Amino acid sequence: MKKAFLTIAVIAITMLSSSEAFAQKFPKLDVSPLDASSYPSHWKVSDKLVKVVYGRPQLKGRSLDKLAPQNEVWRTGANEAAEIIFYKDVVFGGEKVKAGTYSLFTIPGKNKWTIILNSAKNVWGHYTYKVDQDVVRVKGEVSNSDKPIEAFSIVFEGEGNNAIMYFGWANTIVSVDIKG
Numbered sequence: 001m002k003k004a005f006l007t008i009a010v011i012a013i014t015m016l017s018s019s020e021a022f023a024q025k026f027p028k029l030d031v032s033p034l035d036a037s038s039y040p041s042h043w044k045v046s047d048k049l050v051k052v053v054y055g056r057p058q059l060k061g062r063s064l065d066k067l068a069p070q071n072e073v074w075r076t077g078a079n080e081a082a083e084i085i086f087y088k089d090v091v092f093g094g095e096k097v098k099a100g101t102y103s104l105f106t107i108p109g110k111n112k113w114t115i116i117l118n119s120a121k122n123v124w125g126h127y128t129y130k131v132d133q134d135v136v137r138v139k140g141e142v143s144n145s146d147k148p149i150e151a152f153s154i155v156f157e158g159e160g161n162n163a164i165m166y167f168g169w170a171n172t173i174v175s176v177d178i179k180g
Helices: 002-017
Strands: 034-039 050-055 082-086 090-092 095-097 100-107 112-118 134-159 162-179
Touching (some): 050 134
Antiparallel strands (some): 090 095, 090 162, 100 112, 134 162
16 A cells, blocks of 8 residues: 555656646747737727737848738738727728728738728638628828838827828838728
8 A cells, every 4th residue: 555655656746846747838939929009009098999900020131022012912911811990980091981890901012002901800811812802992102111110010190089000011101091
């Protein structure tokens, strides 16, 4: 009996002291981590107009045209297609849009980008993109950044229920108006 108890005790102590015996396996940090941007951006303001959840790819010496080719549908970020949530009805780039969640695709261009709100949700990349699921397509104005932007970023600026959404990457900044 003492031998059995001692054997069980040794096995239990060995298993408990081995941190890998019961450790959960977590993946490494994604190289294009998810991020979210909202308007209003202050965390104390819970009455939001819009929020975007997107992956943040990095240039890492590559060109913007290679990562987001001109005149081709792009997922607007990395990994899953970006999702944009409007918490109230808005006018997005001049087009009326109902409150709800949409996939956010873009078609980069030299002087204008096409910004697409699509009804498909939980979409990986742009591989299953279907034009017949588009809710609206609007034009985004293109300007240049003085300093290169390494990681793709989305930010909002505005006042009251009116905001401007900016996409920034490399030396390119794209903007679109949102009115609540």
